Amino acid sequence: MTGTILVIGVLALIGVGLYGMMILHNVLKLVVALQILTKAAALALVAAGYMNGQLQLGQSLALTVIVADTMVAVVGLALAVQVRRHFGTLDTRALSTLKR
Amino acid sequence: MEFLPFLLGSVICGFFAVRAARLLHAALWLAGISVLIALMMYQLGAWEIAIIELSVGAGLVTVLFVFAIAVIGDEPISGRSLTPKLLAAALVAAAVLLLSFFLFPVEANSAVSVQSSFAATLWQDRVLDALLQVMLIFAGVLGVMGLLDEPKVRAAEESGLHAETPAPFDQPAPDSHLEEERV
Numbered sequence: 403m404t405g406t407i408l409v410i411g412v413l414a415l416i417g418v419g420l421y422g423m424m425i426l427h428n429v430l431k432l433v434v435a436l437q438i439l440t441k442a443a444a445l446a447l448v449a450a451g452y453m454n455g456q457l458q459l460g461q462s463l464a465l466t467v468i469v470a471d472t473m474v475a476v477v478g479l480a481l482a483v484q485v486r487r488h489f490g491t492l493d494t495r496a497l498s499t500l501k502r
Numbered sequence: 503m504e505f506l507p508f509l510l511g512s513v514i515c516g517f518f519a520v521r522a523a524r525l526l527h528a529a530l531w532l533a534g535i536s537v538l539i540a541l542m543m544y545q546l547g548a549w550e551i552a553i554i555e556l557s558v559g560a561g562l563v564t565v566l567f568v569f570a571i572a573v574i575g576d577e578p579i580s581g582r583s584l585t586p587k588l589l590a591a592a593l594v595a596a597a598v599l600l601l602s603f604f605l606f607p608v609e610a611n612s613a614v615s616v617q618s619s620f621a622a623t624l625w626q627d628r629v630l631d632a633l634l635q636v637m638l639i640f641a642g643v644l645g646v647m648g649l650l651d652e653p654k655v656r657a658a659e660e661s662g663l664h665a666e667t668p669a670p671f672d673q674p675a676p677d678s679h680l681e682e683e684r685v
Contacts, residue, residue, distance in 0.1 A: 413605075414516075416598065420594045421594045427584065428525070431522075435519075444551075445539055448546060453611070458620050462631060466628075475567075479570040480645070480646045482570060482574065486575075491577065
């Protein structure tokens, strides 16, 4: 029962993150949605370790996810700053330089 | 089951983070998700990763978000998204249903219980992961330095600092032969 509830919670977080990635068009908010997705992944790894009796393995894998997640956030924020400087907006619809 | 309120709270925080109109509110809701997930990890017995999630997710990343928002401003963006909301909801529902098909029923395998410390697991069994994390940190730092250094170079070029190119070392300066004749 515990595992089922954990998996349902992880799936809900993944759903919220995916929905945000699809409907948002602000670069910074896209980074927020990506963070929600990766936090769900870290929680899923810890939950899998908890359910299989290998919590330390789950923790070490979740640590890798957290480090990668933080680096993605840092680079994403730096990209957002550059996008704002170059294009004057954070709107992803204004970033395309191709003809429509 | 003590973690159930934290799980519900993290999903609600995620919903509000996506729906928030202001960027600062979205960053604060994201910090709330990190805090609740860290508490949930602590309840599950993963103390080390709970502390790391709390300090990095709720601390460092939130500070970076607030700093970035302070630099670029809290710009409200309105208008329709590229993906219609109904289509996005349908796609998300399909993805979650597909994941559920593979994940359920959840079977706990408590027979496998190798109890070693977190440090031993990380530094002996998963040493490649630790090296990968170091590489990721260096790559992230180098990437940020490259991204944030570009405006300085462009500003210097625009202000004319690089307009006068220095003479190469192997060629004499234009006035050097005149000085030799005077001597």
